[in-house]
Amino acid sequence: MSHxxxxxxxxxxxSPELSRFLINSGIERIRACIQCGTCTASCPSTGRTxxxxxxxxxxxxxxxxxxxxxxxxxxxxxxCYTCSERCPRKIDVTNAILLLRNLAVxxxxxxxxxxxxxxxxxxxxxxxxxxxxxxxxxxxxELPTLPPTVHSFPTALNEVQTLVKIAGFETLVEHGExxx
Amino acid sequence: xxxxxYLGCIVPNRYPNIEKATRVTLPRLGIELEDMKGxxxxxxxxxxxxxxxxxxxxxxxxxxxxxxxxxxxxxTLCNGCYATLKEANTILxxxxxxxRKINEMLSAIGRKFNGSIKVKHVAEVLYRDVGLDAIRSSVxxxxxxxxxxxxGCHIMKPTDLREWNTIERPTFLDEMIEATGASxxxxxxxxxxxxxxxxxxxxxxxxxxxxxxxxxENMKQAGAECIVDICPFCHLQFDAGxxxxxxxxxxxxxxxxxxxxxxxxxxxxxxxxxVGLKMxxxxxxxxxxxxxx
Numbered sequence: 001m002s003h004x005x006x007x008x009x010x011x012x013x014x015s016p017e018l019s020r021f022l023i024n025s026g027i028e029r030i031r032a033c034i035q036c037g038t039c040t041a042s043c044p045s046t047g048r049t050x051x052x053x054x055x056x057x058x059x060x061x062x063x064x065x066x067x068x069x070x071x072x073x074x075x076x077x078x079x080c081y082t083c084s085e086r087c088p089r090k091i092d093v094t095n096a097i098l099l100l101r102n103l104a105v106x107x108x109x110x111x112x113x114x115x116x117x118x119x120x121x122x123x124x125x126x127x128x129x130x131x132x133x134x135x136x137x138x139x140x141x142e143l144p145t146l147p148p149t150v151h152s153f154p155t156a157l158n159e160v161q162t163l164v165k166i167a168g169f170e171t172l173v174e175h176g177e178x179x180x
Numbered sequence: 181x182x183x184x185x186y187l188g189c190i191v192p193n194r195y196p197n198i199e200k201a202t203r204v205t206l207p208r209l210g211i212e213l214e215d216m217k218g219x220x221x222x223x224x225x226x227x228x229x230x231x232x233x234x235x236x237x238x239x240x241x242x243x244x245x246x247x248x249x250x251x252x253x254x255x256t257l258c259n260g261c262y263a264t265l266k267e268a269n270t271i272l273x274x275x276x277x278x279x280r281k282i283n284e285m286l287s288a289i290g291r292k293f294n295g296s297i298k299v300k301h302v303a304e305v306l307y308r309d310v311g312l313d314a315i316r317s318s319v320x321x322x323x324x325x326x327x328x329x330x331x332g333c334h335i336m337k338p339t340d341l342r343e344w345n346t347i348e349r350p351t352f353l354d355e356m357i358e359a360t361g362a363s364x365x366x367x368x369x370x371x372x373x374x375x376x377x378x379x380x381x382x383x384x385x386x387x388x389x390x391x392x393x394x395x396x397e398n399m400k401q402a403g404a405e406c407i408v409d410i411c412p413f414c415h416l417q418f419d420a421g422x423x424x425x426x427x428x429x430x431x432x433x434x435x436x437x438x439x440x441x442x443x444x445x446x447x448x449x450x451x452x453x454x455v456g457l458k459m460x461x462x463x464x465x466x467x468x469x470x471x472x473x
Contacts, residue, residue, distance in 0.1 A: 011355060044372055044391050049387055049393070072384070075230075075378075075379060075380070075383050075384060076380065078376070078377040078391070079225065080333040080337070080377060081333060082247075082333075082337070082371075082373075084337075084338055085338065085347050094338070098233070099233075100232055101231070102231065105230075106234065106301060111383040111384070114230075114379055114382060116230070116382075117227050117228075118231055121220075121221055121223060123221040126220065126221045127189055127223060127224045127227060127228065128189035128221075130193060130465065131193070138192075138198070140453075140459075141196055141197060141200040141456055141459075142200075142453070143199060143200060147187055147192030147193070148187075148215040148217050149192060149216075149218065149219050149220065150218060150219070151470035152217070152218075153218040155218070159218070159242065159289040159291075160239060160242070162289055163238050163239060163285065163286075163288070164239070164291065165236050166238070166285050166288055167232065167285070169231075172232055172235075175232070
């Protein structure tokens with residue numbers, strides 16, 4: 001009967017930190033959740049993954065910090081905003097998820113490919129930088145080989161890199177990897 | 181009507197054919213485009229905003245400053261860039277505390293955000309400023325193709341930071357498509373996300389592709405001969421994603437993907453070199469008549 005065993009949540013792993021963080025960040029409505037499941041029913045990840053938006057909200061309100069921030073579930077949201085738009089309690093679920101992702105990254109939880117995207121931005125000023133195949137396409141279309149973006153202006157790239165340093169983004173991305 | 185032309189990443193660095201089609205079609209409708217020299221990634225709302233809101237807001241403020249110095253409203257081609265730049269513009273204009281903090285940081289590169297311009301998506305400019313009548317008059321060859329319209333999420337959502345006031349049953353893109361003579365076919369769960377957003381495509385590809393498969397299946401069942409989109413990231417998901425679906429899951433759809441300004445270009449009887457349809461990964465053979473493309 002082991003499959004019938006229920007997971008017991010004890011008070012030791014519980015902290016109000018997450019809901020407090022969201023409330024202080026402007027998602028006060030999270031407290032109004034009635035667990036109706038409109039968010040789950042609206043979510044494109046439902047039905048193809050085990051992720052359930054309603055469960056995420058419940059975990060946040062219960063105070064399961066580590067479980068929420070460390071879970072890959074947090075990254076199954078496409079930020080389509082359908083849950084936020086349809087929530088009958090007007091909870092901005094999508095922005096809550098974005099805020100929690102920021103917190104997860106601070107704690108070192110980041111998917112490998114995402115760290116690469118962040119590194120592209122830091123190094124080249126584009127999250128999707130130009131490649132050789134596209135350079136050739138541009139030439140065939142009689143467009144300049146490099147677009148008139150940071151790719152064509154080294155001083156502009158310097159500006160971006162200065163701002164990235166000021167915001168502490170590089171430290172955030174690389175420090176996180178050490179923690180993991 | 182002159183606009184500051186914001187390219188973003190995917191258009192110039194993956195789909196320059198969308199850039200070319202836009203540069204050729206818009207001036208024919210009275211829209212002049214001036215390049216935003218030295219602009220960077222918007223930065224992408226799904227990934228960078230998920231990682232660090234401050235970096236996201238600061239770099240988008242820098243992009244907005246470039247347009248402010250040009251004294252022109254921004255025109256973007258991408259729902260993601262539109263989301264970032266429009267939201268950052270709204271936040272920084274409306275919130276003095278955030279503006280002051282961002283401006284302190286921007287002073288390191290000698291820039292300042294003033295909140296003097298607007299951010300517009302090309303669909304907004306075409307539908308609202310140019311108008312359907314002008315689009316119809318620019319059409320030289322009425323198209324007859326059956327189209328599955330894909331709006332994408334961030335063109336309309338979140339509604340409190342947009343001006344469309346609709347999310348479940350919009351019609352503006354359908355009207356724009358039908359202005360070329362093409363017909364926009366209804367299909368199941370039309371407003372569903374393409375699956376690329378929120379860092380899902382880069383982070384957990386298989387799930388993103390499964391969403392794509394569902395969308396393509398619904399489009400196929402409705403008899404769509406091609407997809408028309410207004411977001412290069414959705415475009416990449418539909419176009420490059422179909423190749424990945426075939427390679428990874430042996431799911432073959434072969435539905436050509438056309439960005440709206442490309443569709444417009446075909447209706448204006450522009451050449452392949454101006455519209456660049458063949459540069460998409462999914463072949464478009466005979467879609468608009470063999471003699472033309």
